[in-house]
Amino acid sequence: MTTLKIGVAGVGRIGKIHLENILQHFPNIEIALVADPSEEAEKYVLGKNLNFSNDYNNIIKNPDIEAVIICSPTDTHANFVERAAQSGKHIFCEKPLDLSLQTVVKTLDIVKKSGVKLMLGFNRRFDPNFLKIKSMVDSGKIGDPQILKITSRDPGPPPISYIKVSGGLFMDMAIHDFDMARYIMNKEVVEVYSRGAVLVDPAIGDAGDIDTALTTLTFEDGTMANIDNSRKAVYGYDQRLEVFGSKGMVKADNNFPDNHQYFSADGIHGSLPLNFFLERYTTSYLNELEAFFKSVQNGEDLPVSGKDGLEAMKIALAALKSVMEKRPVWIKDLR
Numbered sequence: 001m002t003t004l005k006i007g008v009a010g011v012g013r014i015g016k017i018h019l020e021n022i023l024q025h026f027p028n029i030e031i032a033l034v035a036d037p038s039e040e041a042e043k044y045v046l047g048k049n050l051n052f053s054n055d056y057n058n059i060i061k062n063p064d065i066e067a068v069i070i071c072s073p074t075d076t077h078a079n080f081v082e083r084a085a086q087s088g089k090h091i092f093c094e095k096p097l098d099l100s101l102q103t104v105v106k107t108l109d110i111v112k113k114s115g116v117k118l119m120l121g122f123n124r125r126f127d128p129n130f131l132k133i134k135s136m137v138d139s140g141k142i143g144d145p146q147i148l149k150i151t152s153r154d155p156g157p158p159p160i161s162y163i164k165v166s167g168g169l170f171m172d173m174a175i176h177d178f179d180m181a182r183y184i185m186n187k188e189v190v191e192v193y194s195r196g197a198v199l200v201d202p203a204i205g206d207a208g209d210i211d212t213a214l215t216t217l218t219f220e221d222g223t224m225a226n227i228d229n230s231r232k233a234v235y236g237y238d239q240r241l242e243v244f245g246s247k248g249m250v251k252a253d254n255n256f257p258d259n260h261q262y263f264s265a266d267g268i269h270g271s272l273p274l275n276f277f278l279e280r281y282t283t284s285y286l287n288e289l290e291a292f293f294k295s296v297q298n299g300e301d302l303p304v305s306g307k308d309g310l311e312a313m314k315i316a317l318a319a320l321k322s323v324m325e326k327r328p329v330w331i332k333d334l335r
C-alpha cells in the first residue's frame with residue numbers, strides 16, 4: 001500500500017489522541033505537517049520529530065498533502081473544511097462542523113462539488129459495545145426496536161472558557177447521543193422535546209449554557225428515544241445504552257478499568273467507570289481513523305458522512321429551541 005501524506009490541524013485534547021494513534025498504529029500514514037498556533041503544541045509536535053507550522057495555510061499550500069485531520073476548535077471547522085476541499089484534500093473533521101445550519105449547508109455543498117471525502121468524528125459509532133448493539137438491532141434479534149435509552153453524563157464540566165465557544169451542551173456534548181440515536185435506530189428524527197437546567201455550576205448558566213438535560217426524540221415511524229445528559233457525574237463517565245424491542249432488549253453498561261468486586265459488612269464495592277472519553281473511547285478513536293484511511297486509500301465507503309453531521313446538528317438546534325420555547329420542536333420547522 002502506498003503511503004498517504006496528511007496534515008493535522010490542532011493538537012489539543014482530541015488532536016493529540018489522533019496524532020498518537022496515527023504514529024503508533026498506521027505505518028502507511030505519514031504526518032507531513034501539524035498546524036497549531038499555540039506554543040505548547042509547537043513543543044509537543046517538535047518533540048515527536050514532526051514538521052510544525054503555526055498556520056493552517058501551510059497545510060493547504062502543500063500539494064503533497066492528500067488528507068487533513070481537523071481537530072482545532074469548532075469555530076475553525078467550516079472554514080478549514082472548505083479550504084481543504086477546494087484544494088482537493090480528503091477530510092476527517094471533529095464534530096460539530098459548525099454552529100450555524102446555514103454555514104454547514106454551504107460547507108457541505110462546497111465539499112460535494114469538490115468530490116473529496118468528508119468524514120465527521122462521531123467516534124461512538126466505532127465503540128465495540130455500541131457496534132455489538134447495532135449489529136443485534138440490525139439482525140432483528142430484538143424484533144422491532146421501540147424505545148432507545150441513552151445515558152450520557154460527563155465526570156465533570158469543561159472550563160468555562162471552553163463552554164463559551166463550544167456551542168452549548170446540545171451542540172458540543174449531546175450531539176454524539178443524537179448521532180447515536182439515528183445510527184442505532186436507522187431512521188430520522190422528526191420531533192424533539194427537551195428540558196434543560198443549570199444544576200451543576202451556576203457559572204455555566206452565567207456563560208449562557210445549561211448543564212443538565214432530558215430529551216425525548218420521536219422518529220418518523222413513532223418510535224422514541226430518551227436521552228439523559230449531565231455535565232457532572234461524581235462517579236465518573238456514565239455512558240450506557242439500551243434498546244427495547246418487540247422481541248427483547250439489549251443494553252451496554254459502562255466500561256470499568258477492572259471487574260473486581262469487594263464484599264464487606266458495608267456492601268459490595270467495585271471500581272468506578274473509566275473516567276472520561278480519552279480512556280473510555282480509546283478503541284473507537286482508533287477504529288474511526290482506520291475507517292477513514294481505508295476509505296481514502298482503498299476507496300471503501302465512508303461510515304460517517306457530512307449529512308450525518310448535518311442531521312445530528314439539526315436535532316441539537318431543535319433541542320435548544322425546545323428548551324428555550326418550552327415546547328416540542330419539529331425538525332422540518334427548523335430554518
Ligand SMILES: NC(=O)c1ccc[n+]([C@@H]2O[C@H](COP(=O)([O-])OP(=O)(O)OC[C@H]3O[C@@H](n4cnc5c(N)ncnc54)[C@H](O)[C@@H]3O)[C@@H](O)[C@H]2O)c1
Pocket residue numbers: 009010011012013014015035036037038041056071072073074076094095096121122123172277
Ligand atoms: N469526538 C470527540 O470525542 C471529541 C472530544 C473532544 C473534542 N472534540 C472536538 O474537537 C475539537 C477540539 O476540541 P479539544 O477538546 O481538543 O480542544 P482543545 O482546546 O483542547 O484543542 C484545540 C487545539 O486547536 C488549536 N487551535 C486553535 N486555533 C487553531 C487554528 N486556527 N489552527 C490550528 N489549530 C488551532 C489550539 O491551540 C489547541 O491546541 C472541538 O471541535 C470539539 O468539539 C471531539
